[in-house]
Amino acid sequence: MQREYGRRRLLQEIRKAGNIPRIELADLTGISRATVTTITAELLQNGLIEEVPRADDEGDARRGRPRVALKIRGAAHLVVGVKVSHQQLSLVLMDFEGNQLAELETEMDKPVYPPDELASVLAEAVKRLARKAGHAMRDISGVGLGIAGIVEAEQGVIYWSPSLTQRNVEFGRLLSLRLGRPAFVDNDANLVAVAEKSFGLGQDHSDFLVVTIESGVGMGMVINGELYRGTRGCGAEFGHTKVHLDGALCRCGQRGCLEAYVADYALLREAQTLMGFDTRLSSGERVEALLTAAREGDDMAGRVVSRAGRVFALGLANLVNIFDPELIILAGEQMQSDHLYAEEVIEEMRKSIVQVDKAPPEVVVHRWGNLMWARGAAAYALDKVSQLALEGLGENAA
């Protein structure tokens, strides 16, 4: 048990440091030098880490010891990260060190699938990605999946997702079976937070929030340096926080949810009261037309869009009033969130938080594509595969 903790801790620290001498590992973690030596020998023997020359010239060299540091061995494992978007799949292949080896983006036939069918589509895409990099499925140690909806990550259960026809699906298990490899599922916005923490704007922050806008509003929370998922997997449901008693009807069936004011369907519902749309336009094109009209000064379009912005500001202010984070990252690729990520919206948020004589949290907009979401999913898979590898060591030792 204690040994297991030591292994996890040391592997994490080595990953975080990039490369690090044994003695610094001991200093950093408070684990005794003897134990560090034992555990790292074990990790070396099992190929999870490797020795490299030390970057600096000081230290043990003076005492004639070899100048070596430890780093993660990239070849130890391969993982895949997958992001399911609206009719699109994005995948990356990563080695154990976190280097991206290949990527793949592919269209999906439809927006909503029965679970079995989605698992097949995903397995097919993972296979294509692996082949692209000259690997077979058996070379992949784990697959991380980010998907919109309510996900209990621990058990891999998807309570609900806009991409699935069914509720309460043990999708982690289903996908693992289909792949023949371990699969790990989480809410997509959580994995954006993982990505921001691992290699994005959150690397130097211990407490930050990530808000995402796609067809719904998502959120991930990093607290004390760790992703916080809530206790049932139902946390971070920012889009369904209520901003108005008995307010606008939401697709979830309740009234006054943030999404019922800021999501595309909400904008169109309002807009159709005021303006006509060319019936040949898709809903995406209608939203585009509405936003363009607002930008060009159309008064009615402006009223619709500006209320969405004000409600979004109010929702953000609620998050600040509760969490008081160092940083809020507004993440996403789409131009269509420009009206929500605008400076006047952020300013409205600043006015709606509790006013103290201290600067409000920093708010940054981080535009990134679906491949970055997929990298977050891969980072999650790396963490889970590390755990499995260490548990494997435990069994061998027993």
Added chain:
Amino acid sequence: MQREYGRRRLLQEIRKAGNIPRIELADLTGISRATVTTITAELLQNGLIEEVPRADDEGDARRGRPRVALKIRGAAHLVVGVKVSHQQLSLVLMDFEGNQLAELETEMDKPVYPPDELASVLAEAVKRLARKAGHAMRDISGVGLGIAGIVEAEQGVIYWSPSLTQRNVEFGRLLSLRLGRPAFVDNDANLVAVAEKSFGLGQDHSDFLVVTIESGVGMGMVINGELYRGTRGCGAEFGHTKVHLDGALCRCGQRGCLEAYVADYALLREAQTLMGFDTRLSSGERVEALLTAAREGDDMAGRVVSRAGRVFALGLANLVNIFDPELIILAGEQMQSDHLYAEEVIEEMRKSIVQVDKAPPEVVVHRWGNLMWARGAAAYALDKVSQLALEGLGENAA
């Protein structure tokens, strides 16, 4: 540095365990037995802990070693916890082991004080409490203070409090000077959360929220077993989360805050539109009259009170949608929060959270008096005094 971590960790574990043998400390913390022996020797020598006979019969006895366990030495330090309420002070005196030695409740002349004057009033009360237990001020190692408002606990700065005439007061420093002893200030609801975690309903929970109702609505968050204060000390401002765009005017100057619907002044503001009050009644008596009328079936009073309940439910639902805690503790003493802590309000909250096929978080009402708030403040002081004592050891060793 490393030694300091070990000292803190071991002292915490001994406090948590009540009493515990050295070998179990090593197993529990992963700190080597040799280091546990060294550090506990140091703690014993400095009188922070003491040896007691082991409770059980097993273990090292078989190898002929003495059957001893370690516990916190109660006499090592005395601390005081103080809660400032509306025109009332509540204080407890606690020993280093957490035993309550004396308590004191006293009226204050007025609800709002200049900082200097409040510090004097507090110092006087602490002196009285100490005397009551046969001690002098110099015997007190630290004083913890819980006060309503926006508090940056780390620096002891009160950005704003309903009990103070000024903003941005370095009240921790001011009170320390007045007492001649170290003083530690935090938001009162945070210290209720500390109390629930230390000796209340939260002892076995790692993730829970505490909501308090006095003249305002307070909140404390325990995440991963630790109080979460936010990064500027401005978190957990549940009362000023917005529940309505452009809604009712709040005393903070903004619109749509939860407090603008559920606080006493909000109830009276609504009620006066509909019903007349005897002008001789105080505002507290008016609220009482309103709530009584609602309970007795008065339609207009009922409308006022029921909206407050529905808005409170919506605010709680927002907390659940964001945090997904295991448990929400609705804490407070006053009968006048009965209408907010009612079963129909909790039921409304349950309907307003994201619906999944898993039980919603447990909600419990924990009625307790001001002395329990003061115990939370004392628990905070214990933690800070422990830190100071350990830093003292560090200096001696250097």
